[in-house]
Amino acid sequence: KNQVEQSPQSLIILEGKNCTLQCNYTVSPFSNLRWYKQDTGRGPVSLTIMTFSENTKSNGRYTATLDADTKQSSLHITASQLSDSASYICVVSADSSASKIIFGSGTRLSIRP
């Protein structure tokens, strides 16, 4: 069964600290993996995309890594800011079909001043 599991479910850190969010998947075949950021009361917004041949991708203070062999991805946030408080969702596409996109349940990140 195609699944995407994220950990931790929630995380609280102090402003300025770094953190890493985890994503494990069992989706096959694999097309790409995206990380989305979802602010409270808003729709998700794409942060990064990685294909099978890419093992790291950065977007400002966000760095995503992918290990296609172990089917694991991580999202590292550097020097966290209050605006980073949001849910982060790992999304894996099995193919180009609109129906083969599997969402993780997300990690709820709270940044404290």
Next chain:
Amino acid sequence: NAGVTQTPKFQVLKTGQSMTLQCAQDMNHEYMSWYRQDPGMGLRLIHYSVGAGITDQGEVPNGYNVSRSTTEDFPLRLLSAAPSQTSVYFCASRRPSQGERGGEQYFGPGTRLTVT
């Protein structure tokens, strides 16, 4: 561009009532999808469309209908609302995939629906 717009933002229904959630996009995207988001679960696909006049079922289609008469609009109809349909509904659109990079999905702001 307004992107993906959804109306209403909030809605309360009584069991058995019907209603339509509106979704529109101005990016000329061929693919549009409806998802529901429930606490502790990932977004689940309800229905999707790969172009005007073409729709298909997703993972959780029961109790919902869709139509796609134009590229821009993709309404979701609840036929007879049930408490189990209390959720946040997101509409998304994207271009067809181009190779392995796949089309980035653009989401609307969501509709929070409560069925009592």
